[in-house]
Amino acid sequence: MSSPAVTGEATRAVVLGVENASYRYRKGAAPVFSDLDLSLRAGEFVSLVGGSGVGKSTVLRCLAGLLPLDGGRLHLDVERIEGSRRRSVVFQDSRLLPWRTVGGNIAYGVEGLGLSKGERSDRVDEVLSLVNMLGYRDRWPSDLSGGQSQRVGIARALAVRPKIVLMDEPFSAVDALTRRHLQDELLGIWSERELAVLFVTHDIREATYLSDRILVMGGSPARVVHDEPMGRRSRDRAHEDTAQEAAAERISSAMGGIDGEGI
Amino acid sequence: MKRISAIHAPAGKTSEDEHSVQTGNLLIHARRLVLGLAGLVVSVGVWKLAYEFNWAPRGTLPDPSAIFPALRGEIESGRLFPAVGSSLIHYAWGLSMGTVLGLVVGLLAAVNRIFDDMQRLLARILRPIPPLAWVVFAIAWFQVSHAGAAFVISIGVFWVNYFATYSAVRNVDPRFYELARAFGRNRFVDVTFAITLPGAASGILAGIRTGVGQAWMTLIAAELLGVPGIGQEMNAAAGVGAYDAVVVYMLIISLIYGLMDFAFSLGEGWLLRWRPA
Numbered sequence: 001m002s003s004p005a006v007t008g009e010a011t012r013a014v015v016l017g018v019e020n021a022s023y024r025y026r027k028g029a030a031p032v033f034s035d036l037d038l039s040l041r042a043g044e045f046v047s048l049v050g051g052s053g054v055g056k057s058t059v060l061r062c063l064a065g066l067l068p069l070d071g072g073r074l075h076l077d078v079e080r081i082e083g084s085r086r087r088s089v090v091f092q093d094s095r096l097l098p099w100r101t102v103g104g105n106i107a108y109g110v111e112g113l114g115l116s117k118g119e120r121s122d123r124v125d126e127v128l129s130l131v132n133m134l135g136y137r138d139r140w141p142s143d144l145s146g147g148q149s150q151r152v153g154i155a156r157a158l159a160v161r162p163k164i165v166l167m168d169e170p171f172s173a174v175d176a177l178t179r180r181h182l183q184d185e186l187l188g189i190w191s192e193r194e195l196a197v198l199f200v201t202h203d204i205r206e207a208t209y210l211s212d213r214i215l216v217m218g219g220s221p222a223r224v225v226h227d228e229p230m231g232r233r234s235r236d237r238a239h240e241d242t243a244q245e246a247a248a249e250r251i252s253s254a255m256g257g258i259d260g261e262g263i
Numbered sequence: 264m265k266r267i268s269a270i271h272a273p274a275g276k277t278s279e280d281e282h283s284v285q286t287g288n289l290l291i292h293a294r295r296l297v298l299g300l301a302g303l304v305v306s307v308g309v310w311k312l313a314y315e316f317n318w319a320p321r322g323t324l325p326d327p328s329a330i331f332p333a334l335r336g337e338i339e340s341g342r343l344f345p346a347v348g349s350s351l352i353h354y355a356w357g358l359s360m361g362t363v364l365g366l367v368v369g370l371l372a373a374v375n376r377i378f379d380d381m382q383r384l385l386a387r388i389l390r391p392i393p394p395l396a397w398v399v400f401a402i403a404w405f406q407v408s409h410a411g412a413a414f415v416i417s418i419g420v421f422w423v424n425y426f427a428t429y430s431a432v433r434n435v436d437p438r439f440y441e442l443a444r445a446f447g448r449n450r451f452v453d454v455t456f457a458i459t460l461p462g463a464a465s466g467i468l469a470g471i472r473t474g475v476g477q478a479w480m481t482l483i484a485a486e487l488l489g490v491p492g493i494g495q496e497m498n499a500a501a502g503v504g505a506y507d508a509v510v511v512y513m514l515i516i517s518l519i520y521g522l523m524d525f526a527f528s529l530g531e532g533w534l535l536r537w538r539p540a
Contacts, residue, residue: 064445065444066441066444066445085446085447088445088446089445091438091442091445093438095438095439095442097439097442097457097458097461098537098538099461099462099464099537100461100537101537108446108448108457109446111448112446112447112448112453140536140537140539141537142537142538142539143539160446
């Protein structure tokens with residue numbers, strides 16, 4: 001596996017992907033997606049956008065191994081390192097277990113990794129400080145705001161030291177200001193930890209701000225209808241450049257074009 | 264009026280507001296206590312009237328003022344504590360057997376489809392049979408013993424816990440199971456202890472709590488058949504017309520149940536302390 005620091009997108013190895021993939025909820029039902037090709041390279045931030053109900057979250061669940069593909073192939077090419085998981089998931093709802101404290105929720109992900117109690121506790125502190133929530137370790141989830149809950153959800157995903165993080169519209173339920181903070185925190189963590197991120201969102205602005213590459217899903221059954229490379233760049237909200245604007249335009253029309261097609 | 268405005272204190276309240284909210288709560292509690300005691304006094308008054316004017320057949324309604332002397336009599340005679348102790352033994356056995364079995368069977372039925380389908384018809388046939396109908400078999404199998412009484416008690420408790428656990432487990436949010444899989448925590452035992460039981464805890468505990476009460480109902484009835492305990496003492500007292508002693512035992516049951524329910528509510532509150540206030 002080549003390091004994300006190596007220049008040139010194509011030289012970086014594909015860590016997660018599907019080929020000719022299809023999925024249906026049950027036998028005989030119309031497929032949610034078919035002929036779907038998608039790949040995520042080491043250290044890459046890819047957003048998956050598309051209208052609501054198009055099947056983005058279903059794709060993410062298949063990539064996470066939570067749903068079995070109906071056809072096609074799934075590659076997962078990451079070395080399994082002791083005390084870590086290869087991929088982890090951040091859900092749209094933060095999905096904290098209400099009967100565990102913040103620290104307990106983060107520990108939940110780590111508990112199956114064969115670490116000692118002390119190591120687990122260190123992991124919890126490490127990721128809590130990463131999301132600026134160190135003082136909240138003993139709080140109950142019911143005491144947290146939406147943004148705080150989502151931070152804990154991200155911390156839980158990071159505590160298992162994954163190389164791939166799959167995020168399902170993680171910021172869609174928080175207010176605009178919190179969302180901006182969380183986006184910037186996420187970018188910081190992503191570059192520091194050299195993560196490959198697949199980020200599902202329906203917000204084109206969010207996708208263009210965060211991503212190296214944006215995939216547009218559309219059609220019925222759905223497939224990837226547009227692949228927009230954003231390139232490596234410094235991310236600056238104050239100066240959204242014209243290239244970014246143009247990309248947003250293209251994505252928007254790719255989404256619109258499909259929506260207009262009908263079945 | 265001041266109290267009402269304090270209770271509906273708007274957001275951004277001052278410490279003075281909080282103080283008056285506390286005072287308001289205190290007043291509500293005090294009012295409840297006073298009215299509760301008043302209700303008690305009124306009903307004892309009605310009882311006394313009924314006694315004085317012989318509303319019930321003569322000799323079957325004790326004088327309220329005879330209850331405390333009767334209590335002393337029961338203690339001094341050496342009947343009360345052994346009876347309570349004996350009742351508590353089969354109560355504890357019946358309650359714990361019924362609770363554990365109801366919990367396990369309810370849990371298995373809720374998580375295993377084959378087991379669920381196998382037990383459904385059987386449960387439908389057995390459920391309507393009142394626990395006391397089993398007394399005949401209890402006597403045939405266990406004679407007049409603690410085991411027989413415990414058996415009868417456990418049947419009622421079993422059904423309460425079985426249904427409570429079954430529906431509580433069925434209602435655990437499926438998204439938590441998906442979370443468990445996302446983190447590779449999908450072994451049955453692991454999922455049961457980390458997700459299913461805590462997720463169903465509030466329903467399961469409600470079932471256990473109902474069972475704690477249900478067990479008393481069956482206990483007294485089971486003892487009327489001769490197993491030593493509170494029920495048998497009541498029956499014996501009634502046989503000699505000592506209705507004041509019967510009332511003593513009734514109040515003892517109420518007291519023990521009240522203490523148990525209170526202790527249970529403390530435990531339940533601690534276990535479910537994560538729930539928003």
